[in-house]
């Protein structure tokens with residue numbers, strides 16, 4: 001069973017009381033499943049449609065046009081990942097999809113091209129990015145409250161946050177075109193984010209339940225799917241659960257939009273002192289989220 005949560009409208013308009021009521025609603029879910037649908041989130045349905053249209057237009061461009069936007073370390077990994085480009089983290093093959101990333105960059109790393117270059121095909125997606133950033137901030141405040149922290153506890157680590165929006169296209173023929181030996185289009189993983197907000201135009205996403213079974217996540221009209229990720233699990237010393245997920249083999253063309261809510265470049269995450277003690281030793285070593293992100297992306301994209 002996937003939990004469903006009614007939100008009190010657009011997160012940018014929540015009062016402290018609203019954040020408290022969201023915390024009460026999602027706290028138990030964060031501690032158990034780590035995934036849920038949200039309704040009444042205020043993200044316009046029309047905008048999502050426009051984002052899918054924008055993605056379709058981009059993915060139909062000729063390969064040489066798309067590869068102008070290739071994601072590299074120099075682009076801070078914004079841009080295009082063609083079919084066969086991203087190595088799987090769990091098997092010897094590649095992920096069976098085309099991907100594109102838009103989002104924030106950091107002055108701590110070089111960026112020779114203007115960020116606008118990587119965004120030029122995606123004005124509506126950038127608008128969606130703004131909505132999802134506010135929703136991410138609201139949900140994170142609710143997580144903080146559930147952990148017994150001040151609601152703005154995490155804000156100190158999100159001054160110039162490296163949020164990213166993934167725009168993925170899984171063609172029905174992609175799995176056979178990459179010669180895949182597995183029957184899923186994206187390998188199981190937890191996200192390198194605090195939390196992720198996802199929409200899909202066709203089912204395909206599976207999420208791992210607490211007993212280890214894979215659940216198919218349906219496409220639910222006007223609801224967004226939220227799951228917690230690696231950084232919240234670490235910060236909360238495992239009180240909040242990161243949800244492993246994958247994308248199964250698709251029979252029809254499928255697109256997904258995943259917004260990854262991330263901290264500033266270089267934030268080091270270790271289990272919070274308030275949540276550890278003699279009975280609850282820290283379960284995770286400190287992690288530098290900036291250099292770890294670069295190292296992981298370097299290893300899966302290979303340049």
Ligand SMILES: O=C(O)CCC(=O)C(=O)O
Pocket residue numbers: 166168186191198200204205245246247256257258
């Ligand atoms: O396409 C999806 O539904 C999930 C993609 C995903 O998990 C990711 O890009 O991190």
Ligand SMILES: [Fe+2]
Pocket residue numbers: 189190191245
């Ligand atoms: Fe993911």
